[in-house]
Amino acid sequence: DAGITQSPRYKITETGRQVTLMCHQTWSHSYMFWYRQDLGHGLRLIYYSAAADITDKGEVPDGYVVSRSKTENFPLTLESATRSQTSVYFCASSDLADSNYEQYFGPGTRLTVT
Amino acid sequence: AQSVTQLGSHVSVSEGALVLLRCNYSSSVPPYLFWYVQYPNQGLQLLLKYTSAATLVKGINGFEAEFKKSETSFHLTKPSAHMSDAAEYFCAVTQRNGMRFGAGTRLTVKP
Numbered sequence: 001d002a003g004i005t006q007s008p009r010y011k012i013t014e015t016g017r018q019v020t021l022m023c024h025q026t027w028s029h030s031y032m033f034w035y036r037q038d039l040g041h042g043l044r045l046i047y048y049s050a051a052a053d054i055t056d057k058g059e060v061p062d063g064y065v066v067s068r069s070k071t072e073n074f075p076l077t078l079e080s081a082t083r084s085q086t087s088v089y090f091c092a093s094s095d096l097a098d099s100n101y102e103q104y105f106g107p108g109t110r111l112t113v114t
Numbered sequence: 115a116q117s118v119t120q121l122g123s124h125v126s127v128s129e130g131a132l133v134l135l136r137c138n139y140s141s142s143v144p145p146y147l148f149w150y151v152q153y154p155n156q157g158l159q160l161l162l163k164y165t166s167a168a169t170l171v172k173g174i175n176g177f178e179a180e181f182k183k184s185e186t187s188f189h190l191t192k193p194s195a196h197m198s199d200a201a202e203y204f205c206a207v208t209q210r211n212g213m214r215f216g217a218g219t220r221l222t223v224k225p
Contacts, residue, residue: 033212040123042204042215043158050210058212090157092213100146100165101208107157 006106023091030096032074036087081113116141120216133192137205152202
């Protein structure tokens with residue numbers, strides 16, 4: 001299916017475990033982003049990527065790792081999950097040619113760390 | 115750095131009443147501004163966007179927003195609220211390295 005997808009949609013994990021959230025887009029957009037949504041904070045940028053093998057930190061990168069070996073995929077890894085990382089995570093993508101910088105969002109992954 | 119501030123974390127209106135959700139931005143360059151809506155347990159849906167073509171922007175579901183540079187505002191309005199408008203609304207400013215979102219405004223519509 002065309003668009004941007006995230007998996008899993010729901011995940012429960014334990015403190016200290018590693019967990020990877022997947023993001024896949026079919027538009028060949030150059031830019032991809034990871035956000036977390038928490039009550040009272042809106043969405044905050046964790047990491048973004050301008051192209052394959054190019055990533056950079058956002059507002060709240062601590063505790064997260066990203067990679068981008070292929071244009072279409074942008075996985076987010078929590079190396080040692082903490083309860084404070086319980087959140088809803090959204091992936092987004094943007095076309096380099098889009099001068100408005102509009103971003104297209106995936107459906108989100110609800111992560112609970114126990 | 116660009117940022118947005120949404121005034122009022124909760125807004126309650128009666129069905130048929132005017133909806134006004136406030137957003138002010140901070141930007142040193144002409145901004146690109148967006149309003150998104152999020153229904154319970156769903157993702158973000160684009161309502162409308164300002165891209166400098168026109169100051170009054172019309173979006174989906176009867177919503178519109180007016181860009182006012184002198185007031186650094188981009189308030190969202192709808193003349194007549196419907197029960198289905200109950201949701202969380204986010205204002206955002208975008209740049210190449212990501213969007214900056216407001217904290218959100220939860221809209222409640224009373225029958």
